Amino acid sequence: MFGIVLSALNAALAWLVRSVLVKFATYFALWFITTEFIQVLQSAGVFPTADSLTGSLGGIPAAVWYFLDLFALSQGLPIVLAAVATRFIIRRIPVIG
Structure with missing residues (x-):
């Protein structure tokens, strides 16, 4: 009886261990790498700032607006x-992309 239990x-x-913990660790690592990668890109100035977008969209005439x-x-962009x-x-994640 004790052997069966x-x-x-x-x-x-x-x-x-195989299905829950390993998957959790893998997906947590992918999530962490992705979120840190976004912060690195933001600090490097790769993404446009609000001021640069405002300046570039400010020159559009009223007829085009x-x-x-x-x-x-304004919702789609x-x-x-x-x-x-x-x-x-x-696309930059090696396992998925």
Whole structure:
């Protein structure tokens, strides 16, 4: 009776170590590398700042802004920039990209 319980406990512990802990450690390492990589890129000045975007978009005439607002550029541009940045970061991860 004790051997069966010990065998079941050993199987459960092996499953816990193989599937849960190893995956958690792997995904945590990928998450940590990705978040630190973003901070390094921000400190290096790779991403544009709010002032540079304001300056570049400030020269657009009012007639063009009408159509940009019509196509909801103010909502779509941050989404597209976030998607491009996420794609860039995911492509740099050796296991995934």
